[in-house]
Amino acid sequence: MAPQLAPEMRAVLDRLLAEDGPQPDPTILPPAEGRALSERLNRRWNTGTPVMARELVVETADGRRAYVYIPDTDTGGRAILYIHGGGWCFCSAATHEGAARQLAQACGAAVVTFDYRLAPEHRYPAGLEDCAAVWAGREAILPGRRxxxxxxSAGANLAMALMLRLAGRDLPQAGLMFYGVWDADFESPSYQAIADGPGLTRDKMRRFWDFYADAGARAHDPCLTPANAPDALLADLPPLYLNAAEIDPLCSDSQRLAARLHAVGRGDVFDLVPGVTHGFMQMSMWLPQSVAAFRRAGDIFREMT
Known part of the structure; x- marks a missing residue:
């Protein structure tokens, strides 16, 4: 039996339908149109999010803008590089500003976001290379921090890929991974149970993967499918926190990756959030489970760092 939506999640979905009406699937529109639609629908989630003590826009070493959110609870010692989701094709630092603010407030640390090149115009590994460039130049953004x-989602995939690519060199202190894309197995239990959504669907994920990377590379490149990474690479990762939305085609991805991490002897924390859909942490202004998930991530972050 498929899992049931929490009443609060159902209320959010009903409200979105009442406010926006039926919307086209952005993955079947021309890329620029799909991107514009996704941008418009996701910017609403920036409303009512925490006010920061300081906000900065800093030019990175590779010429892009980094957006820095520093909460009043910041002690000056830690920072988090936050990589936005959107199927490697959509969304931006602007659509995830609210999430960055929530994360900064919950963790008591500065959060830095940025834009990376998007597929299908810029396929793998372009986006990952951009993430690696910002990571390498992080001291110029906020010096002297851990x-x-x-x-x-896809941003969690990029964050994990960044750590795997570093392979023990210059690794972050910790990783916070929210409903990530860890595999490309479209026959997993959750891909079958939640194939038609609500929200993210199996067909949308197939198209995202096709936009992003060749099918032949997915099985053997751990930076594409981290769930298939060798034990040694997984064992060398820094402490991780992972969560998954129960009503999400990607749920099995996180369950399987958490099992792999446990099997190599790690003590990473994994939470399954019941009754919510993919992307629920964007919805903090209406969804209490989103606020609770950020608070939980902040608590675990403090323990790990």
Whole structure:
């Protein structure tokens, strides 16, 4: 039996339908149109999020803008590089500003976001290379801090890929991974149970993967499918926190990765959040489970760092 939506999650979905009406699937529109639609619908989630003590826009060493959110609870010692989701194709630092603010407030640390090149115009590894460039130049953004990484969905995939690519060199202190893309197995239990959504669907994920990377590379490149990474690479990762939305085609991805991490002897924390859909942490202004998930991530972050 498929899992049931929590009443609060159902209320959010009903409200979105009432406010926006039926919307086209952005993955079947021309890329620029799909991106514009996703941008418009996701910027609403920036409303009512925490006010920061300081906000900065800093030019990175590779010429892009980094957006820095420093909460009043910041002690000056830690920072988090947050990589936004959107199927490697959509969204931006602007659509995830609210999430960055929530994460900063919950963790009591500065959070830095940025834009990376998007597929299908810029396929793998372009986006990952951008993440690596910002990571390498992080001292110029906020000097003298102990850095961690975080990401949601495809952004979590990029954050994990960044750590795997570093392979023991210059690793972050910790990683916060929210409902990440860890595999490309479209026959997993959750891909079958939640194939048609609500929200993210199996067909959308197939298209995201096709936009991003060749099918032949997915099985053997751990920076594409971290769930298939060798034990040695997984064992060398910094402490991780992972969560998954129960009503999400990607749920099995996180369950399987958590099992792999446990099997190599790690003590990472994994939470399954019941009754919510993919992307629920964007919805903090309406969804109490989102606020609770950020608070939980902040508590675990403090323990890990």
């Amino acid at each position: 850095w961690s990484v975080a990401g949601d």
